Amino acid sequence: MSHTYQVWALVLRYVLAALGLAVALRALYMTVRDGRSAARIRATHNSYGAVGVLSVLPAGKLGKAQKYSLARSGSVGGGSKCDVRIKGMGLKNPHFEYEITRRTLQITPASGGDVRMPGDKSARAGTFSVAQGQHILAGRAEMCFQLSKPRAAARSPLNKRVYREK
Amino acid sequence: MSRLRLKKQNAQAESFKKLLYRTNEQPLLFLVCAFQIICMALLTFKTADGKADIFSLRMLFLLPFGTYAALKLVSRMWPIDRALFLLTAFLCSLSVITLRAVFTTTSKAETQALYLPIGFAAMLIGICVSRTFMSCSGFLRAAMLPCLALMALPLAFTTASAARSWVKLGTFQFQPSELLKPATALILASEFSRPAKNVKAWLPGALFGAALCAVLLVQRDLGALFLFFILTIAMFTAGTGHRKTALCVILLAGILSAVFVTYADRIQGFSYLSARMAIWRDPWNTDIESARQIRQGLISIASGGLFGSGLGLSSARKVAVVGSDYIFAAVSEEFGMIFALGVIAVYFVILLRGRMTALSCRNRFQALLAFGCAFELTSQMLLIVMGNLHIIPLTGVTLPFVSEGGSSLAGSMLLMGMLLGVGSINAQDEYDDLMRVSAGRRAKT
Structure with a gap:
């Protein structure tokens, strides 16, 4: 060279x-x-990523429900490991796992977590479905889930720029 | 009251819109293209007869143009993380540039340049795969056995090296473990993100990871074994949160490894391990080939100093297997330690961006997949760089995107593609959230 x-x-x-x-x-x-x-x-932004809302009341008591945003899937319980942390309701860490599929909530109780529907004599075992508006009992809490309103706009088209530069 | 509420929603939508803005990637694109152009322009005139090197002249135009065109093409198809894409392009072009600088007379750089479009296609496949599998799937569980069979394929082929990790089909050869890294990340993400009552529910995933490690142990490919082991442990810990279980497994593996290395002489097929460990402990007082490789690698890194010996002026080609095992030493000698540290920093940025992608995911499967891909790339980098720096024994894994070899590039690009795919889903979800927040505001008016 x-x-x-x-x-x-x-x-x-x-x-x-x-x-x-x-x-x-x-x-x-x-x-x-x-x-x-x-x-x-x-x-x-507490509505970020939310597709639903979980309303929580102390079981058998009247009062204003605490609302928690729900993403498509996650865990609910009383401890820090949970995606939705509900304190003071006797919930395990985690108490149950959930997944929102179409218009229902699929619930899988975690180890030691008792989840039942009103009227059940014993806790549910295995995955079960809960429809919108149906109540479930977990620990000392009564919960009800609602889906968010349908999205006003369709998903962004493939070639749409969703990023803007600062 | 409704006016206040409306004002609040307007402010929320505006602030959300601003937060969706990403930092401009144009300066990074400019820096990467400038690096490619300067290096290739210099290498064009690195010839003995004073004539221009045709390959370097072609790459002078193809590398920056290819980077720009690929970025625009992929960005139009999906809202990917463009910073990640540009960092990948930087590392891939570094591979071609370093190989050309070190090997002027052989065609290693040309071969690597031919692999780049194949790697790009692998990245596109990775994006499509991660956008297809949005959650845990029975299909992925069913893919465990074929993956194990593919990993065991090299056992049917004999090779000259101590580790039997290659499959040779005529002139074509590939390394299944490189291609199985993305598949493993996908399967483990599916298994460890399942909702479960107790640890037993994650047993199939753990057994799959253990089976892969067992096959690699039989193949004597200890570097890949280590990578798959820590990937399984990391994804198990991140997906399930059972840190104590993971720590117990690491402790047990550490004890077993120490016993294994101590008594390797008595185990059939692993008698070479003790000799390798002895050479690694003191490479300066023996004349065996592997000791020479270690010595030359260290001398090469030291020769580069802070700013390098100059592009094309190094003696890195004297290091054995410099194109794959000691590519980091070649980069250090050519470009210097400052540049080499920058390259290491790039991998950590990939890990940070992978973490950012994982935290923004809407479901556990995608989060775990993003984490697994970023972790795999970074851990592989750490393993090979620490081996080159003589901190740990060299294991034979490759530096992702930079080492020569089609299997390594394809595997790394598949991992990066899956990470980009998950990021693109996040971007679309964020856009939909903005539309939902804005629609709520419009409905009130």
Whole structure:
């Protein structure tokens, strides 16, 4: 190889090192910024990702129901491991797993978690379905789930840009 | 009262819309293309006779144009994470550039450049796969046995190397473990995201992971075994939350590994392990080929210094198997330690973005899949880089996207494709949420 090439290679190594570092730093900056936006969405918009609402009342008591947003699937219980954490109702950690399919709620009781429908003599075992508006009893709580209103707009078309640049 | 409510909903919709904005990826695209153009422009004139190198001249135009065109094409089809795509393009182009800089007379760089469109196709397949499997599926459970059979296929073929991990079909050869990494992430995500009463419900997934590790142990491919083991443990812990169970398994595996390595001499087929460990402990006082490889790798990294020896001016080709096992040493010598640290940082950014994608997912399966893909890529990087730096014994795994080889590139691109696919579903869901919030506001007016 020529002497000119060697000189250029030695000079440009500083440029290439800077470019490599710049790529990493720019990517890190983008990640931190996007991560903060995503965290704010999760924290401030309680309807984010929600497809339904779970209303919770102390069983057999009157009063205002506590409402919790439901994503398509998750766990409900009294502990920190649960997606929907309901304190003070005697619920296990987790008490039951759920999945929203079409218009019903599929409930799978967790180990030690008793879930029953009103009128049941014993706790349900295995996965069972609950329709909208039906009540279920878990721990000391009575729960009822409602689906959110149908979406006003159709899903975005495949070639639609959903991102905007800052 | 209704006016206040309306005002609140307007503000909510506007703030939600702003939060959906992603950071502009154009500067990153510019940096990646600038890197590709400068490197290929320099390598065009790296010839003994002073004539332009045709391959480098072609890549001077194809690499940046291909990056831009691929980004635009995929972005029009799905709302993917463009930063992740650009980082992948950067690493893939680094592979071609490094191979061309180190090997001027052989066709390794040309072969790797030919693999790039195949890798891109694998990425598209990965995106389609993760957009198809939106939740746990019986189909994925049924795929366990075929995957195990594919992993065991190399046992039917004999190879010259100590690890029997390749399948040779005439002139074509591939490594099943590389292609099974994305399949394993998919199957384990399906198994460990199922709602379950107790730990026994996740037994099929755990047994699948254990069976894969057992097959790899018989094949003597210890690097891949380690990767599949930590992937299974990580996905089990992330999916189920049973940290104590995972810690117990890690402890048990650690004890068994220590006993295994100590008594490897007495186990048929593993007698080479003790010699390898002895060479790794002291590579400077023996003249065996593998010790020479370690010495040359370390000298290569040290020779690069902070800024490198200059593109095409290194002696990295003297390191044995530098294209795959010691590619990190070649990158360090060509571009310097600052650049090499930047490359490591890029992999950690991929992990962070994978984590961000996983946290934004709407269901557990997708979250676990995103986590599994990002974790697999980063853990593989750590394994090979620590091996090159002589922190741990070299295991023979490849640096994702950068090491030469079609199987490695296809497997890594499939993983990245699945991660991009999950991110695109998140983006569509966020858009639908915005439409729902805006529709609620319009209904009130």
